[in-house]
Amino acid sequence: MAEQNQASSPPQVTRPAGNETTGESGAAEAPIPAYPKRRSHKRLILLASLVILVIAGVFLWLYFSGFESTDDAQVDVHLYPVSARISGYVQKVNVGDNQWVKEGSTLVEIDPKDYEVALARAQAALDNADAAAESLNIDVPISSVDASSQLKFASSDIQNAQAAIEAAEKEAAAAHARVLEAQAENVKAQEDVTRYRLLLAKDEVPEQVYDHAYAAAATDVAAITAAEASEAAAKEAVQEAHSRLIEAEARYEDAQAGPQRVASTRAKALAAVADIRQKRAAVEQAELNLGYTKILAPVTGEVTKKVVVGLNVDPGEQLLTVVPLDQVWITANFKETQLKYMRVGQKAQIHLDSNGRTYNGHVDSIAGATGPLFSLLPPENATGNYVKIVQRVPVKIVLEPGENRDHQLRPGMNVEAKVHLR
Numbered sequence: 401m402a403e404q405n406q407a408s409s410p411p412q413v414t415r416p417a418g419n420e421t422t423g424e425s426g427a428a429e430a431p432i433p434a435y436p437k438r439r440s441h442k443r444l445i446l447l448a449s450l451v452i453l454v455i456a457g458v459f460l461w462l463y464f465s466g467f468e469s470t471d472d473a474q475v476d477v478h479l480y481p482v483s484a485r486i487s488g489y490v491q492k493v494n495v496g497d498n499q500w501v502k503e504g505s506t507l508v509e510i511d512p513k514d515y516e517v518a519l520a521r522a523q524a525a526l527d528n529a530d531a532a533a534e535s536l537n538i539d540v541p542i543s544s545v546d547a548s549s550q551l552k553f554a555s556s557d558i559q560n561a562q563a564a565i566e567a568a569e570k571e572a573a574a575a576h577a578r579v580l581e582a583q584a585e586n587v588k589a590q591e592d593v594t595r596y597r598l599l600l601a602k603d604e605v606p607e608q609v610y611d612h613a614y615a616a617a618a619t620d621v622a623a624i625t626a627a628e629a630s631e632a633a634a635k636e637a638v639q640e641a642h643s644r645l646i647e648a649e650a651r652y653e654d655a656q657a658g659p660q661r662v663a664s665t666r667a668k669a670l671a672a673v674a675d676i677r678q679k680r681a682a683v684e685q686a687e688l689n690l691g692y693t694k695i696l697a698p699v700t701g702e703v704t705k706k707v708v709v710g711l712n713v714d715p716g717e718q719l720l721t722v723v724p725l726d727q728v729w730i731t732a733n734f735k736e737t738q739l740k741y742m743r744v745g746q747k748a749q750i751h752l753d754s755n756g757r758t759y760n761g762h763v764d765s766i767a768g769a770t771g772p773l774f775s776l777l778p779p780e781n782a783t784g785n786y787v788k789i790v791q792r793v794p795v796k797i798v799l800e801p802g803e804n805r806d807h808q809l810r811p812g813m814n815v816e817a818k819v820h821l822r
Contacts, residue, residue, distance in 0.1 A: 468742060469818040472792060473732035473750075477811040480699055480722040482507060484713045485692040488514070495703045501722065503700045508707065508719050512693040519686035526679040533672035560648070565641035572634030578627040585623070699724045702807075725807040729799065730761065732817035733771055733792040741821045742766065748797045751816040752809060759803045763819060767794040795819070 488510035495507050701724035713719065730750050734742070742763065750759040770791040772779055797817060799809070809815075 466822045467818050467820045468734060468738040469816065470732055470734050470738070471814070471816045472734075473730055473797075473815045473817040475728050475809050475811050475813045475815060476731045477723060477725070477728045479811070480701070480724065481718045482695060482698065482720050482722060483716050483718045484508075484510065484695065485715055486510065486515070486689050487714045488693065488712070490707055490709055490711045490713060490719075493706060493709055495706060495720070497704065497706060499703050501697045501701065501703055503697055505697045506694050507697055507703070508695040510693040510695070510713070512690055515686065515690040515693055519683065519690055522679065522682040522686040526676065526683050529672065529676045529679045533669065533676050560644075562645060565638060565645060568634060568637035568641045572631060572638050575627060575631035575634040578630065581627070583624055695719060697722055699727075701725055701727075723811060725804065725810070728804060728809050728811060729764065730797040730815060730817055732795045732797055732819075734795050734819075736770070736791050736793055739766065739793060739795075742795065742819055746819055746821060748817060748819045750797065750799070750809075751818070753814055753816075755808055757808065759799055759809065761797045761799040761803065764796045764798040767796070769793075 490508060491511045492509040493507070494505075494509070495501055501507065699722055701722040704721050704723060705718075706720040707713070730748075732748075744763050744765060746763045748761045748763055750761055751757075752759065770793050772791065795817075797819070
């Protein structure tokens with residue numbers, strides 16, 4: 401028991417005899433125990449360790465709270481499926497599998513012979529329509545001038561015919577009057593001849609007087625004949641004038657129908673112009689179809705899933721796919737609890753598993769809905785079987801210019817995304 405008390409009591413440290421001093425009372429100082437110094441050192445070490453841990457914890461908290469990371473991230477890109485716009489026979493394929501192509505380069509060629517023939521046929525139809533329209537456009541102004549001239553001339557002919565009728569009727573009336581006058585004078589002359597014949601038989605007048613009266617009667621008969629002939633000619637002139645009037649009126653009516661003929665000709669010309677437009681559209685369509693026989697690359701990228709020569713394709717049939725590796729981005733599916741401080745424009749780092757390289761980028765946008773909402777069968781929480789599960793929201797991260805110059809980032813690859821919040 402005494403040994404246990406001694407072992408449990410702190411050790412005593414005594415000073416050497418030559419170093420002993422006496423106090424005022426002349427008694428020797430008591431020995432100083434070593435345990436309090438060791439206890440003080442332990443407290444200092446413990447305090448220092450606690451401070452280091454606190455500082456380390458603060459630094460770790462600052463470090464880990466300064467970014468959000470996820471390994472649920474993939475490389476994405478817009479795939480460009482290249483399809484045929486016309487039907488035809490694949491004559492030539494100018495690219496191989498996984499070949500790099502430039503935008504606008506010819507990828508596939510379809511046999512153009514059928515479309516060259518269609519273009520030649522459409523061009524011939526357009527030339528024919530142009531010729532027909534040109535002739536109609538020339539006829540329209542000529543028809544307009546002819547109709548106007550005919551109407552003017554017909555109106556003038558009517559006036560002239562009416563004037564001729566009036567003149568012929570006056571001449572006929574005058575001729576008839578001359579006939580009547582000649583007949584009256586003939587009656588008088590015949591009476592004179594009869595009277596002078598009786599007087600000559602009685603020898604009451606000389607024979608010369610009788611002869612003169614007889615000659616005057618014969619002259620009057622000739623005058624009657626001439627007057628009747630003049631009257632007949634005047635009547636014929638009246639009939640001819642009436643005929644000319646009828647013809648002039650017919651020409652006038654025909655000339656009045658001229659504007660309708662001009663309108664009909666103009667309508668034909670407009671129809672010809674519309675036909676030209678239709679034929680020109682057919683030529684343009686044929687040119688487009690001929691151009692579609694060469695299928696060009698829509699973007700610069702790598703070709704995959706190409707067709708082979710000899711295939712007959714239909715419009716809309718996919719021939720190959722171009723993957724633009726220069727336009728890839730990262731789709732990182734962060735938990736909804738990680739988006740509290742995430743903002744557009746924050747820097748990000750992308751770690752690729754295949755080569756161990758880290759790429760620099762920034763947050764481009766945050767999706768407007770969670771990933772499951774875009775699935776084929778989105779969750780329906782209104783059924784009652786609701787279990788709260790942390791959802792993930794797609795975040796689009798774009799790379800800085802030149803980061804994927806070596807095209808190591810391929811669509812579909814898994815990556816680790818880290819977004820710096822500060």
